[in-house]
Amino acid sequence: MIERFPTAIDISAAVRAGTFSNIFAVRPFLIADSGDVVFLAGGSLATGLFRARNASLTALAVDGQPAGGLPTDITYSGLASEAAFALNSSGQVAFLSVIAGPGIPEFSRNQAIFLADTDGSVALIARA
Numbered sequence: 001m002i003e004r005f006p007t008a009i010d011i012s013a014a015v016r017a018g019t020f021s022n023i024f025a026v027r028p029f030l031i032a033d034s035g036d037v038v039f040l041a042g043g044s045l046a047t048g049l050f051r052a053r054n055a056s057l058t059a060l061a062v063d064g065q066p067a068g069g070l071p072t073d074i075t076y077s078g079l080a081s082e083a084a085f086a087l088n089s090s091g092q093v094a095f096l097s098v099i100a101g102p103g104i105p106e107f108s109r110n111q112a113i114f115l116a117d118t119d120g121s122v123a124l125i126a127r128a
Contacts, residue, residue, distance in 0.1 A: 030087040038087045040079060047080045049095055051116070060093055060116040067099050068114050068122025074101035077110075091118045094125065 029039035037052040038060070048062035059065075063079055066072045078098025085095035093116040104110050112127040 030085070032087050032091050033089040034091045036087065036091040038085060038093050040085070042080065048076075049079055049085060049093070049116075051091070051093065053091070058120050060120070060122065061095065061097060061114065067097065067112065067124070068116070069124025070099065070112070070127075071101070074099055074104060092116065099127075 029037055031037050035053070038049065039052075040047070040049050046063045046065075049060045051058045051060055061068070061076045061079060063076050065076060067074050067076050076097045077100035079095070081098060085093055087093050094113060095116070096111060096113050098110050099112050100106075100110065109128050113125040114122050115125050116122045
């Protein structure tokens with residue numbers, strides 16, 4: 001049985017994105033065979049990619065936070081602008097994000113593909 005979430009979820013303490021104010025319809029949510037649900041949402045503080053699993057919510061990537069597999073001063077900076085993510089049957093999530101930080105050009109060579117594993121760890125797969 002899949003447990004349901006309340007209508008409004010305050011995620012500020014866990015992921016520093018604030019309270020959801022928008023769930024983006026540009027890219028609909030995805031559901032894995034495992035029951036995981038992955039979706040892109042905007043919060044009162046930031047936009048992020050989230051996974052709901054067994055009545056718990058995990059931020060996979062949030063704009064302004066360090067990008068997985070890169071130096072800590074390189075951050076996610078355009079999850080909503082890309083809105084590209086895929087989910088496999090085991091719950092792993094591949095996603096595309098604009099990145100920002102020292103040495104990253106603003107309008108070119110600033111995209112990367114990441115893989116979020118089921119334990120929440122994120123690895124860099126490819127960078128343009």
